[in-house]
Amino acid sequence: MKKIILAAAAVLALVPASISAFAATEVHIPKEQWGFSGVFGKFDRMQLQRGLQVYKEVCASCHGLKQVAFRNLEALGYSEEQVKAFAAEYEFPTLDDEGSDITRKGLTSDYFPKPYPNEKFARASNNGALPPDLSLITKAREGGPDYLFHLLTGYEDPPQGMTVMDGMHYNKYFADGNFQIAMARQLNDDQVTYADGTKASTDQIARDITVFLHWAAEPNLEARNSTGFRVMIYMVIFTILAFFLKQRIWARLEKK
Amino acid sequence: MSTEKSVWQKAFEWHEARLPLVSFVDNAVGSKYPAPKNLNYFWNFGFLAGFVLVLMIMTGIVLAMNYVPHKDMAFDSVERIMRDVNYGWLIRYMHANGASFFFIVIYIHIFRGMYYGSYKAPREVLWWMGIIIYLAMMATAFMGYVLPWGQMSFWGATVITNMFSAIPLIGEPIVTWLWGGFGVDNPTLNRFFALHYLLPFVIIGLVVLHIWALHIPGSNNPLGIEAAPADKIPFHPYYTIKDVFGLGVFLIVFFAIVFWLPNSLGHPLNYVEANPLVTPPHIVPEWYYLPFYAILRAIPDKLLGVVAMFGSILILFVLPWLDTSRVRSATFRPVFKLFFWLFFANGLVLGWCGSQLAEGLPLIIGRICTFWYFFHFFVIVPVVGWMETPRPLPASIGSSVLKAAE
Ligand code: HEM
Numbered sequence: 034m035k036k037i038i039l040a041a042a043a044v045l046a047l048v049p050a051s052i053s054a055f056a057a058t059e060v061h062i063p064k065e066q067w068g069f070s071g072v073f074g075k076f077d078r079m080q081l082q083r084g085l086q087v088y089k090e091v092c093a094s095c096h097g098l099k100q101v102a103f104r105n106l107e108a109l110g111y112s113e114e115q116v117k118a119f120a121a122e123y124e125f126p127t128l129d130d131e132g133s134d135i136t137r138k139g140l141t142s143d144y145f146p147k148p149y150p151n152e153k154f155a156r157a158s159n160n161g162a163l164p165p166d167l168s169l170i171t172k173a174r175e176g177g178p179d180y181l182f183h184l185l186t187g188y189e190d191p192p193q194g195m196t197v198m199d200g201m202h203y204n205k206y207f208a209d210g211n212f213q214i215a216m217a218r219q220l221n222d223d224q225v226t227y228a229d230g231t232k233a234s235t236d237q238i239a240r241d242i243t244v245f246l247h248w249a250a251e252p253n254l255e256a257r258n259s260t261g262f263r264v265m266i267y268m269v270i271f272t273i274l275a276f277f278l279k280q281r282i283w284a285r286l287e288k289k
Numbered sequence: 290m291s292t293e294k295s296v297w298q299k300a301f302e303w304h305e306a307r308l309p310l311v312s313f314v315d316n317a318v319g320s321k322y323p324a325p326k327n328l329n330y331f332w333n334f335g336f337l338a339g340f341v342l343v344l345m346i347m348t349g350i351v352l353a354m355n356y357v358p359h360k361d362m363a364f365d366s367v368e369r370i371m372r373d374v375n376y377g378w379l380i381r382y383m384h385a386n387g388a389s390f391f392f393i394v395i396y397i398h399i400f401r402g403m404y405y406g407s408y409k410a411p412r413e414v415l416w417w418m419g420i421i422i423y424l425a426m427m428a429t430a431f432m433g434y435v436l437p438w439g440q441m442s443f444w445g446a447t448v449i450t451n452m453f454s455a456i457p458l459i460g461e462p463i464v465t466w467l468w469g470g471f472g473v474d475n476p477t478l479n480r481f482f483a484l485h486y487l488l489p490f491v492i493i494g495l496v497v498l499h500i501w502a503l504h505i506p507g508s509n510n511p512l513g514i515e516a517a518p519a520d521k522i523p524f525h526p527y528y529t530i531k532d533v534f535g536l537g538v539f540l541i542v543f544f545a546i547v548f549w550l551p552n553s554l555g556h557p558l559n560y561v562e563a564n565p566l567v568t569p570p571h572i573v574p575e576w577y578y579l580p581f582y583a584i585l586r587a588i589p590d591k592l593l594g595v596v597a598m599f600g601s602i603l604i605l606f607v608l609p610w611l612d613t614s615r616v617r618s619a620t621f622r623p624v625f626k627l628f629f630w631l632f633f634a635n636g637l638v639l640g641w642c643g644s645q646l647a648e649g650l651p652l653i654i655g656r657i658c659t660f661w662y663f664f665h666f667f668v669i670v671p672v673v674g675w676m677e678t679p680r681p682l683p684a685s686i687g688s689s690v691l692k693a694a695e
Contacts (some may be wrong), residue, residue, distance in 0.1 A: 264548065275537045
């Protein structure tokens with residue numbers, strides 16, 4: 034039995050080793066510390082609010098957030114009134130009783146509006162590239178939040194000898210597009226003025242928007258973690274009890 | 290205490306005399322089913338597979354209440370489940386990860402059978418039923434993966450259905466017929482949803498046949514020798530409680546993934562809505578198909594690749610006759626045991642090859658491993674059966690247990 038386990042362990046150790054040997058050409062995405070990771074992970078409400086501000090002021094002109102409704106923003110620590118006021122800043126097209134085009138104020142039940150009427154329009158405005166909807170972006174890319182953070186801060190001068198195409202920008206984390214991305218560098222120091230007075234360094238802004246977008250992708254993360262913890266305590270106790278019950282029942286066989 | 294029967298007891302007996310439901314269950318997996326007393330923890334996985342099947346059906350039905358099988362709405366409807374349905378995220382993560390755990394459990398269950406020779410006479414039909422269940426599971430999970438209508442759903446479905454076009458003459462018409470059109474589109478999604486709902490219930494029927502076939506000879510055991518009546522114990526309470534304990538351990542691992550790493554077994558691209566105009570650079574199926582995907586791509590000819598891929602599973606049907614040894618358990622077959630683990634490792638490496646682009650070293654390794662896969666069944670298994678001298682078998686389970694205790 035021991036030999037078998039050793040053999041299996043050797044195989045299991047070999048396979049990932051060979052995988053990483055081949056993956057050498059892919060970019061390495063450094064791991065960051067996030068408050069939401071781990072078993073007890075949580076979102077920092079103030080950080081979520083800052084991230085929302087970044088989304089609204091910087092990203093929303095090009096990227097949608099179509100899975101998120103204004104009512105969801107209460108989870109960021111806003112009151113119902115604040116959310117109502119936030120929604121009312123947006124205008125949505127509708128028809129009046131005569132059938133003519135008018136606009137109405139946004140309601141909490143509305144979703145974030147799309148920045149472009151359709152894909153053609155979006156591409157025409159962005160050099161042929163399509164800015165993806167950001168609702169699920171941290172789950173839709175290898176590397177998740179770490180990737181997003183480093184993508185936003187990964188703009189550099191291209192390495193010597195590399196020619197970057199017209200309208201494209203060098204980004205050392207954008208492996209999918211041969212390190213040339215149609216989105217220009219978006220974040221700079223003091224790009225936003227935070228309502229809570231936090232100093233807006235590029236690094237800080239990138240972290241805030243990353244945390245906000247991870248909330249947008251996984252709004253139930255906190256409930257998931259805490260429910261998981263309670264379920265796990267229950268399961269461990271259940272399993273220990275089942276084990277002793279099993280020992281007790283099987284002990285009857287020896288008495289025979 | 291009086292010996293009078295209570296009114297409940299009488300009512301129960303009245304009912305049992307007319308429809309012996311409780312006796313039926315008791316005979317099948319209860320106190321009236323005698324099982325060898327030396328079964329180890331690898332025998333827990335049959336029960337676990339049944340448990341996961343029930344879990345998949347229960348979570349699946351709740352998902353189906355909120356899911357919309359339309360190409361313009363499917364992706365968003367899954368997001369509504371994740372965000373707006375009460376505990377929808379839990380139901381969906383249990384269903385998505387449950388499929389992976391179903392395969393983990395089934396793979397252990399199948400390898401258990403191969404190690405202890407459970408496919409040999411008189412259990413061949415039991416083995417067949419198992420393989421048919423496995424095939425039905427593969428079809429179910431494939432169609433389920435299409436339902437969320439992400440990029441991998443769409444392109445995985447395109448690649449896999451396109452395989453059938455390799456069949457000469459009728460290939461193209463078959464693919465059009467499968468799609469219900471000239472590409473993976475709304476009709477494809479609709480029929481996959483209908484079949485994805487149906488097949489698990491077909492699997493239940495197959496499981497009944499599987500257990501029925503199990504009860505004719507009874508369970509095999511780690512020694513692979515016939516169990517004398519004296520070496521058997523009632524399934525209930527001994528194995529029921531052991532299964533409950535095993536279930537606890539299983540659920541701890543399962544819930545750790547569901548609650549804390551729910552997307553670790555999935556592909557990120559399936560969180561991007563399907564787009565027929567954007568082909569992902571690297572299309573990979575779910576991890577549980579990877580070894581077969583590697584076999585498919587190892588062979589340069591499309592038709593032969595498809596034949597090899599299906600053949601790699603169908604070959605299991607004749608395994609009982611390819612294995613020429615009459616000794617069941619690998620415990621007493623030192624040479625076979627070695628090749629068994631080699632085959633197991635070969636399967637893992639094939640899986641890795643399936644996850645890589647089919648070029649360079651992974652392709653070469655994939656070809657060697659594909660060769661070995663078939664070489665194992667067609668040459669190693671029969672020849673080892675003839676050549677090997679097995680270690681002496683114990684006279685009975687009881688005597689071997691005594692020896693171990695000394
Ligand atoms: C043998 C049992 C089953 C297996 C192996 C299985 C497998 C799967 C898989 C792999 C997915 C994709 C999960 C994802 O990535 O989102 C899925 C989705 C789905 N399944 Fe099943 N399933 C089973 C039974 C059922 C049953 C019985 C039903 C309905 C009664 C059902 C309803 C659904 C629905 C509505 C979806 C789409 C929602 C989603 O993607 O999460 N499943 N299934």
